[in-house]
Amino acid sequence: MTVTDRPADIRPGTIGSSPPRPDGVAKVQGSFEFSSDISADGCLWGATLRSPHPHARIVSIDLAAAWQLDGVSAVITAEDVPGEMNYGLISQDQPVFASDVVRYVGEPVAAVAADHPETCRRALDAIVVEYELLDALLDPEVAIAGDAAPIHPDGNVIRHQRVLSGDPDAVGDVVVEGTYELGMQDQAFLGLEAALAIPDSGGGGVELHVATQWLHEDRRQLAACLAMDESAVRLVLGGVGGAFGAREDISLQVHCCLLALRLGRPVRMAYSRAESFLGHVHRHPAKIWIRHHATSGGEIVKIEARMVFDGGAYASTSSAVLVNAVTMAQGPYRCPNAVVDGWAVRTNHLPCGAMRGFGAVQACFAQESQMDKLAEACGLDAVEVRLRNAMRTGDVLITGQPVLNVAPVERCIRETDALPLPDEPVGGTVGADGAVDVMKLPGGAGLTADAGDVVRGIGWGVSIKNLMYSEGFDDYATARCRLHGGVATIKFATAEVGQGFVMIAAQIARTILGVDDVRLDPIDTQIGSAGSTSASRQTWMSGGAVDAACRAARERLFEAVGAAHGLEPVQLAIDGTDVVDTMGDLRVPVVDATADLEIDETVEYHHPQTVHLDENGQGNCHTAFAFVAHRAVVDVDPELGLVKVVQIATAQDVGRALNPLSVIGQIEGGIAQGLGLAVMEEIIQVDGVIRNGNFTDYLLPTFLDMPPVVATLIEEPDPHAPLGAKGVGEPPTISSTPAIVAAIRDALRQADGVGKPLSRVPVRPSDICL
């Protein structure tokens, strides 16, 4: 892939360039401190005892044998929680420790602290919990029907949301429908959950070093559970080894602090991979029925849909995930009429919440699969049917909300279509001699595919994603800029999880202030909130805050320079690294102009207010939107059900690429996760018990699974975005999945003239060959 050519005159390190990451050398040398690397003198290890049952009443917990083990310092349960017994992002419904009932396999029941991880494991083994098994609620439809007893005091339906728009009785000449399913996907960040809690002497407060997506929200929930004032709870961002949504909820934060405060000693906790699968929320499995009415020319007249999201045992962000799904059921297409019903329900499965794409992923797989059905019914090809319906700026969503952002859906499709198809011949044969490179066959080195049977298919996916938080939530961001002696020092609480905000922040400061030397303060709660590193929002929100803080500092600089030279501040500007008079000859290096200045500005950036959906799903609930198109090329062995993804082409609406190399990184990385959902990744639960909670059985895309990506960045700066830049993290994940599945369907249709519906992801070999 080539990065879009940049003008050569961009000053290095400013917006539009791709400077090296400030943490890059430390990361390649192994000296960057991840949360799992942090220790302290006299530190003990903590560990968590978890429920083996999906639904059971706790009859008794006997801790005596655990206490008696050498090396064990503390054993705690719900009785040791001083404050709120429950936490949660939206509703506080999840116990710190289960005390009466366990609701999923993996729910925390107790925690221990000891001198060694192995001592911890033995102590957990020594705790005796007597359970009385209860019937597990595992079918979301049973939860919706209301026949089953509530498995939680808050009931079995987390949210029901309807979207009604236009004429519910409208009909089209052409009607296509389908039922689509998605399995549960895991974020599978590599840096396992880990934290170090250091109690204040006297126990009046605690400092927690933790890998998280949102320090201030963690602090809010943590302080409530610890019965402490928020000011007594200090959070410091430990190095974050990926996030993808899985670090938005509390995992070990409360347990670690409780143990440390109980003992008056530092305690560190680190999940194993098996525990991580139980210890964080996942992408919702979903079942979506959807029917499209269209004109004979393929223009959408109405959608009807019923969406069911399995939220698992606790609410987490299920209600917001559901809102994304029902409000984006139309995809990036005009749709005058809609009847959509969605449910997010509680079951005794693993809790679900945020993962990259957040509800849009599920809706997109269903509606993009429908677009191909619609194309076939109308005798159109995949590109034409999408072009005929492509949304434009000013179009109104099924919620009644106008899309005010740049909406280059047509350009995304056309520019993706213009990207070259792969040179690779079908089946990966090489050279005129027809020799087969087995590594390029479906099945790879397993030699399980016969090159002569391999069929190539092409498929499309196009998507819309809301940026920032929705439904009235003011997810503001804060930044501080200090300027002295040509050095800008920037402070924010924005969680750097790998996405590269540390680069973007410095690029903004260099551009606005005309300085080369930008330093970043530690990322912690010693400044106002930055909101979460999620919802593709930090470039817009924290970028907006850094931009505003730097502009405020620049105003102070211009006032000082103006006063010194008898000029109006308004006629001054930054040119390169100088302050210049736009109406005269003055030119002063910023380094000199700030030699005696101590400028210090802190700014909060807020996006425009949104509203909660009404009972008919109407209202301007979203903040902004981004779009993308994907074209997948796959080789399929229909007999053995094997798939090799050969190439992904994409044109993405990025607004403005502040750091083109980072944008490419987000695109390629996001597509890898979309590929995983399409053909590899699913958490399997049987009777509520996870069966593949490890990296041997939960399959992640490797170097051999991920194809080359060819990409075009659609740069139409968005006037609503503080820097013209849209978030780029989620869109690559969303429509790459349906594009790959469509390509497999295309290959199978060619193979036997009939094909397979492939209405469920991940697509398994048995779905293809049986």
Place this chain on the structure above:
Amino acid sequence: MSGEHFTLHVNGVDREVRDSWLGESLLDVLRDRLGLVGAKGACEQGECGSCSVLVDDNLVCSCLVMAAAAVGRPIITVEGLSDPGLPTDVQQLFVDAGAVQCGFCTPGLVMAVHDLLDRVVEPTETEIREELAGNVCRCTGYGRIIEAVQRVAVSRRADREVPR
């Protein structure tokens, strides 16, 4: 949890390990007893390559090697590749090419890429993919990593071709 005493030869230096539990992996001992946290634990069963180190010049997952079994065998970790602030060509091009995002898989990948390029001077893209398939990255989708490896190979070839 203690009792075992042994010596490991790590990055050219003998390091005493005292009061270790015999069940500790090489990864555990490197990280928690010797303070060498460059090797990362992400799967603990040899699937992801984040803990890659060299033992006897062989690239291994240190999570699968018992620490006591590595006695008497030279061990090289990512800390042994270069001095602080002076990255190797592989390390520098990882940074320059955008091959680093969260960075958790990176030390293991750096070990694997050095090992690959020591054995195969100019690997094809397919060889790069096959050789590195034991190292999982969840952030990058691998494209920029392949780019980094190819740039190292090109740069080393240019160095070889400089007239002496």
